[in-house]
Structure formats: C-alpha cells, structure tokens
Amino acid sequence: MSPxxxxxxxxPDVGFVAAFGVYTAATLxxxxxxxxxxxxxxxxxxxxxxxxxxxxxxxxGSLLASRREGLAERLGRDLRSRLLPFSVPxxxxxxxxxxxxxxxxxxxxxxxxxxxxxxxxxxxxxxxxGRSRYARAVVSDDPILTVSHLDPRQHWWMAAIGLxxxxxxxxxxxxxxxxxxxxxxAMGVMFLLFTAVVFYxxxxxxxxRRRMRLPSRFGSxxxxxxxxxxxxxxxxxxxxxxxxIVAHQSWTSERFVPxxxxxxxxxxxxxxxxGIRRGLDLRCKRDVVDxxxxxxxxxxxxxxxxxxxxxxxxxxxxxxxxxxTLEFKTEVE
Numbered sequence: 001m002s003p004x005x006x007x008x009x010x011x012p013d014v015g016f017v018a019a020f021g022v023y024t025a026a027t028l029x030x031x032x033x034x035x036x037x038x039x040x041x042x043x044x045x046x047x048x049x050x051x052x053x054x055x056x057x058x059x060x061g062s063l064l065a066s067r068r069e070g071l072a073e074r075l076g077r078d079l080r081s082r083l084l085p086f087s088v089p090x091x092x093x094x095x096x097x098x099x100x101x102x103x104x105x106x107x108x109x110x111x112x113x114x115x116x117x118x119x120x121x122x123x124x125x126x127x128x129x130g131r132s133r134y135a136r137a138v139v140s141d142d143p144i145l146t147v148s149h150l151d152p153r154q155h156w157w158m159a160a161i162g163l164x165x166x167x168x169x170x171x172x173x174x175x176x177x178x179x180x181x182x183x184x185x186a187m188g189v190m191f192l193l194f195t196a197v198v199f200y201x202x203x204x205x206x207x208x209r210r211r212m213r214l215p216s217r218f219g220s221x222x223x224x225x226x227x228x229x230x231x232x233x234x235x236x237x238x239x240x241x242x243x244x245i246v247a248h249q250s251w252t253s254e255r256f257v258p259x260x261x262x263x264x265x266x267x268x269x270x271x272x273x274x275g276i277r278r279g280l281d282l283r284c285k286r287d288v289v290d291x292x293x294x295x296x297x298x299x300x301x302x303x304x305x306x307x308x309x310x311x312x313x314x315x316x317x318x319x320x321x322x323x324x325t326l327e328f329k330t331e332v333e
Contacts, residue, residue, distance in 0.1 A: 004138075005070065005073055005074070005077070005134070005137055005138065006137060009069050009070030009073055009137065010069060010070075011066055011067070011068070011069050011071075012065050012066065012068070012071050012072045012133075013072075013133075015129065016065065016071075016072045016126065016129050016130070016133065017062050017065045017066045018062065019122070019125050019126045019129060020061045020062065020064070020065035020071075020126055021057065021058040021059070021060075021061035021062035021065065022058070022061070022122055023061060023085065023088075023119065023122040023123065023125075023126055024057040024058070024060055024061025024064070025053065025054045025055075025056075025057025025058045025061060026057070026115070026118045026119050026122050027057065027088050027115075027119055028053040028054075028056060028057040029050055029053040029054055029057065030092065030111060030112070030114060030115030030118060030119065031053075031115070032049050032050070032053045033046070033049075033050070033111040033114070033115070034092075034095065034099075034108050034111040034112045034115060035108075036049060036111075037105055037107030037108045037110070037111045038099070038104045038105060038107075038108035040105065072126075072129060072130045072133040072134075073130065073133050073134045073137045074130075074134075075126065075127070075130030075134075076127070076129070076130030076131035076132065076133055076134035076135070077130075077134050081130070082127045082130065082131060083127075085122075085123030085124075085126050085127050086120065086123045086124075086127070088119045088123065089115070089116045089117075089119040089120035089123055092112045092113075092115035092116040092119060093112075093113075093116040095112040095115075096109050096110075096112035096113040096115075096116060097109075099112055117184075128253040129253075131253065131254065131255060131256070132253055132254040134256060135246045135254040135255060135256035136246075136254070138243055138244075138256060139239075139241040139242075139243045139244065139246060139256065140241055140242060140243065143239035143240055143241050143246075144240045144241060144242065144298065144302055145239075145240040145295065145298045145299065145302075146237050146238070146239050146240070147237065147238040147240070147272070147284065147289055147295050148235045148236075148237060148238075148284070148288040148289060148290075149235060149236045149237055149238045149247060149248060149282075149284050149288075150235050150236075150284060150285045150287075150288045159191070159192065159195040161188075161191050162187075162188045162189070162190075162191030162192035162194075162195060163188065163192070164188070165184045165185070165187045165188035165191060166184075166185060166188030166189065166192070167188075168184050169182070169183070169184030169185030169186070169187070169188055170185060235288060236248030238274075238282065238284065240298065240299055240302055242302065242305075242306065243256075243258065243259075243306075244256055244257050244258040244259050244261075244262075244306075245257045245259075245262070245274065245282070245299075247282055257274075257276055257279075257282070259302075259303050259306040259307065260307075261276055261277045261278065261279065262274060262275065262276060262277075262303055263275035263276065263277050265296050265299050265300055265303070267286070267292055267293065267296045268286070269286070270285065270286055271283050271284060271285055271286050272284045272285075272286055272289055272292055272295065272296065274299070
C-alpha cells in the first residue's frame with residue numbers, strides 16, 4: 001500500500017491558498033456570466049457582477065483553503081481525489097453543450113465554454129499542486145539517489161497538446177468564437193514551435209546546443225554561449241527514496257510512485273526505463289544519467305529492500321523460527 005499521510009499536517013501554503021481562491025473566483029464568475037447571458041442582462045450589470053464575484057470568490061476560496069489542515073496533500077493522494085477539481089469544468093462543459101441545442105442565447109453557450117476552459121486550467125493547477133505536496137509529505141527528506149530526468153517522449157506530448165489546441169481553436173474561430181478561438185490557436189502554434197525547438201536540440205551535439213548565432217545590423221553574425229538546455233543542471237529529477245520514487249513531471253509538478261507499483265527497471269542503449277503498473281512508464285534518456293549502470297543497481301537494491309519490508313528481529317532476517325533455540329554442532333577429530 002502507498003505510504004499514509006502523517007497526522008500532523010499543516011495548513012496549506014500561500015501558493016495553494018491563492019490557487020484555490022482563483023479557482024473559486026473563476027467558478028463563481030463564469031457561473032454568473034452564463035446566467036447573465038442567458039437572461040440578457042445589461043452591460044452595467046455584467047461589469048458590477050464580475051467585480052463582485054471575483055472579489056467574493058477570492059476571499060471565500062482563500063479562507064476555506066487556509067482553514068483545512070492537509071487539504072493540499074489529501075487532494076493529491078490518489079486519482080479519485082485529483083479528479084475532484086475537474087467536476088466544475090465538466091459541469092460547465094455539459095451546460096455549454098446544452099445551451100447550444102436549447103433556445104438560450106449563444107452568449108450562454110460561449111460563457112459556459114469559457115468557464116470550462118478557465119476552470120479546467122485552474123483545476124489542473126490545484127490538482128498538480130496537491131500531487132506535488134503529497135509527494136513531499138510521504139517521503140523522507142534526503143533521497144538515496146538523484147537522477148537527472150529527460151523524458152524522450154516530451155516533445156511528442158507537447159506536439160499532441162499543440163495539435164489539440166490548434167484544432168479546437170480553429171473550430172472555435174470558424175464558429176465565431178472570437179477571443180477564445182484566437183487564444184487557443186495561438187497556444188497551439190506556441191506549443192508546436194516549442195516542440196520543434198526541443199526536437200532540434202535533442203538531435204544536436206553539446207557544442208552546437210550551447211552556441212547560437214544572432215545576426216547583427218552589419219550583416220555578420222556573433223556567437224553567444226546560451227548554455228546547454230540539456231545540461232543535467234537544468235533538467236528535472238528522479239529522486240529515489242525508501243518509500244518510493246518522486247518524479248518531477250515538470251519544474252513545478254512532482255509525482256510519487258510507491259515501490260509496489262514498480263514492475264521493473266530496464267536499461268537500454270537509449271534510455272533508462274522504470275515500469276509502472278497501471279500507469280505510464282518513467283523514461284529517461286540515458287545520455288543525461290551520470291552512471292546508468294550504478295543507478296539501475298541502486299534502484300533495484302532499494303526496491304528489493306522495500307519489498308522485504310522492515311526487519312523487526314534478527315530471526316526474521318535469516319528465516320529462523322520465532323520460538324525455540326538455535327543448536328550448534330561442532331565436530332572434533
């Protein structure tokens with residue numbers, strides 16, 4: 001089983017409290033906008049209502065989050081808890097689809113659609129923050145081993161997000177979505193460009209990655225040392241603890257995987273792969289790991305010790321019976 005949370009959890013930190021306040025404010029604001037658009041409210045009513053709902057949402061959300069000890073850690077404990085923040089965007093999405101096929105004004109569907117997008121981003125934020133805080137709460141402070149983590153699938157994930165955003169943004173623009181469609185399209189283009197840069201960097205040598213030629217106004221170029229973006233110093237980490245593995249999904253998000261979910265550790269010519277039951281494997285490019293063979297050996301050793309569990313008595317270590325005496329025989333010539 002996964003490690004249980006400690007009993008003496010503190011109240012959430014300032015960052016999580018602020019994020020929860022923004023989530024609550026976004027929920028109230030877009031609920032008001034959808035209702036106002038459905039009833040044909042005046043512009044002055046919209047302006048005053050938005051100001052009020054944002055203020056009330058920030059205050060109420062921050063107060064609720066700041067008074068619940070261990071809220072962030074419990075929210076990130078398992079998949080069911082992490083899906084709770086997405087119940088609000090799911091409701092907005094259903095409301096948007098219902099408004100499209102009903103006689104309500106189009107503004108109600110647009111308001112609910114915007115609510116789906118904004119509350120979904122806020123929900124993803126607090127869900128990621130909760131998972132990170134849970135990971136920090138259940139492991140010891142000092143890791144046994146730290147490995148630089150560069151997922152070889154990273155650029156494909158970014159390409160998928162870019163294509164998804166570009167498709168929905170284009171469809172929204174075709175339906176007259178205005179600013180939301182433009183925003184999604186711009187985000188899709190940005191992700192695709194970033195994917196191209198990451199893919200390009202991964203296929204160049206270190207000297208080429210470190211230097212870039214910037215044109216000058218006189219027609220020649222100068223080389224500037226920009227640092228190696230694939231240097232382990234700038235990469236996320238895999239931290240090996242007695243309780244399990246903490247993987248930095250990004251520079252702000254952490255994921256905890258207990259040892260009972262680890263199915264195996266493999267080292268290929270290209271990557272270090274840690275198999276996970278009921279989940280995506282952890283993969284790391286072999287080039288960024290200082291000593292891959294020693295890293296695999298350490299991970300396997302810690303995993304084996306975790307599977308054996310804590311040793312309460314020397315008899316248990318050597319498979320001796322719990323009761324009785326140990327007899328020793330000596331042969332004398």
